[in-house]
Amino acid sequence: SHFLQRIEKADGQLNSFITVTAEQALSQAEAADKARADGKAGKLTGIPLALKDIFCTQGVKTSCGSKMLDNFLAPYDATVVEKLSAAGTISLGKTNMDEFAMGSSNENSHYGAVKNPWDLAAVPGGSSGGSAAAVAAGLVPAAMGTDTGGSIRQPAAFCGITGLKPTYGRVSRYGMIAYASSLDQAGPMARTAEDCAHLMNVIAGHDVRDSTSVARGVPDYTETLNAPLSGLKIGLPKEYFGDGLDPEVEKAVREAVKVYESLGATVREVSLPHTHYAIPAYYVIAPAEASSNLSRYDGVRFGHRCDSPVDLQDLYTRSRAEGFGEEVKRRILIGTHTLSEGFFDAYYTKAQKVRRLIRQDFLDAFEDVDVLMGPASPTPAFDLGAKKDPVSMYLQDIYTIAVNLAGIPGISVPAGFAGGRPVGLQILGTHFAEAQLLNVAHQFQ
Ligand code: GLN
Numbered sequence: 001s002h003f004l005q006r007i008e009k010a011d012g013q014l015n016s017f018i019t020v021t022a023e024q025a026l027s028q029a030e031a032a033d034k035a036r037a038d039g040k041a042g043k044l045t046g047i048p049l050a051l052k053d054i055f056c057t058q059g060v061k062t063s064c065g066s067k068m069l070d071n072f073l074a075p076y077d078a079t080v081v082e083k084l085s086a087a088g089t090i091s092l093g094k095t096n097m098d099e100f101a102m103g104s105s106n107e108n109s110h111y112g113a114v115k116n117p118w119d120l121a122a123v124p125g126g127s128s129g130g131s132a133a134a135v136a137a138g139l140v141p142a143a144m145g146t147d148t149g150g151s152i153r154q155p156a157a158f159c160g161i162t163g164l165k166p167t168y169g170r171v172s173r174y175g176m177i178a179y180a181s182s183l184d185q186a187g188p189m190a191r192t193a194e195d196c197a198h199l200m201n202v203i204a205g206h207d208v209r210d211s212t213s214v215a216r217g218v219p220d221y222t223e224t225l226n227a228p229l230s231g232l233k234i235g236l237p238k239e240y241f242g243d244g245l246d247p248e249v250e251k252a253v254r255e256a257v258k259v260y261e262s263l264g265a266t267v268r269e270v271s272l273p274h275t276h277y278a279i280p281a282y283y284v285i286a287p288a289e290a291s292s293n294l295s296r297y298d299g300v301r302f303g304h305r306c307d308s309p310v311d312l313q314d315l316y317t318r319s320r321a322e323g324f325g326e327e328v329k330r331r332i333l334i335g336t337h338t339l340s341e342g343f344f345d346a347y348y349t350k351a352q353k354v355r356r357l358i359r360q361d362f363l364d365a366f367e368d369v370d371v372l373m374g375p376a377s378p379t380p381a382f383d384l385g386a387k388k389d390p391v392s393m394y395l396q397d398i399y400t401i402a403v404n405l406a407g408i409p410g411i412s413v414p415a416g417f418a419g420g421r422p423v424g425l426q427i428l429g430t431h432f433a434e435a436q437l438l439n440v441a442h443q444f445q
Helices: 002-014 022-037 079-086 129-136 153-159 193-203 247-262 275-296 312-323 326-339 344-368 390-395 401-406 434-444
Strands: 017-020 048-052 090-095 142-146 162-165 186-190 233-237 266-270 371-375 410-418 421-428
Touching: 002 017, 002 022, 002 090, 002 129, 017 129, 022 090, 048 079, 048 129, 079 090, 079 193, 090 129, 129 142, 129 153, 129 186, 142 193, 153 162, 153 410, 153 421, 162 193, 162 434, 186 193, 193 410, 193 434, 233 247, 233 344, 247 266, 247 371, 247 410, 247 421, 247 434, 266 344, 275 326, 275 344, 275 390, 275 401, 326 344, 344 371, 344 401, 371 434, 410 434, 421 434
Parallel strands: 048 090, 048 142, 233 266, 233 371
Antiparallel strands: 017 090, 142 186, 162 186, 162 410, 371 421, 410 421
């Protein structure tokens, strides 16, 4: 009730929720009280959460931030949702997001922009901006996000919270509306790494319904949170401290690194030489996969359908023209172009080769150091409406998207302020190093 009242009071200004499921939440809370009274409560029984509106929730609108799915009641729960409710958590509702998770500011939502609780003139970041803003404003203790190219880490940084993108395959994608299937990954967004560790204990693991989820044991992520950091080898990628980095963001990140030195870590500079190619490679691969994934929204099976189509072609064309927003259409056009005959090898195959080189950069760096540190974003949260041209928006993703191309995990941790707005320290580890990232992040908090 406390959090529902907070939402009622503050969300008119923030717009962080698309759907609030108050009735359902209150009845789940009663069940949680009963479980507690019967001595059947687990660690997370009764903990309220919010879900990015990309996770299918049975009988509840699952819009993915799009007019296309404004009328879509999911017929089943995503694995992540199923696991969270089996653990006794209570969903308060579905959070706002960039349409189909395409964006870095949450301004691409059909349901309107989300405001940053630290400064209402600023964006909360994207695409999981609703989840980040809701947690930062204390409307909910934690939320789930997804990260295809930074959409957990960058909004976490902009809103001064902690957000973890797990290794690709660590968390099931079943029931998570697909954007770019080889990059998408779900993860927790909360105040602290400790809270994220509790959520990871619930959501991580193999799922027979997602062939890309990995059959590998899940550690107790809370057990190693207090492991000492003496001897930890930190690498600072020199490409993450170059042109375009806001000097105050750089200062905050370097100060954070000093804290780690005082905890016994050693620091050295490393190089990820193909960083420069991450944005072009990502913005070929992600739209290519998106154009294919989004072909299912044809006005026939589900989603928006135009009025009185004259024939099948008209049905497809108008349903899609009306249902998708501008950025989604741009990505579909880019993706279908780069996948078309005559362009496929020049763009798509080339981008896949570059992707392999980017992955190798990280693997080489992790031969010498345990974790990499740098900024999550080159600037703190920018003003709403400040980035009108798509390329300037894409450049925001410079420090986050290579991680998805490589499939490695990354976490953003609050590390001070720049211009009065929060800064995120990004910590990266090798594949399946989530426990280590949570440990390193926790020691800073
Ligand atoms: N900003 C990136 C994009 O628009 C990443 C989004 C994401 O991680 N979902 O594609």
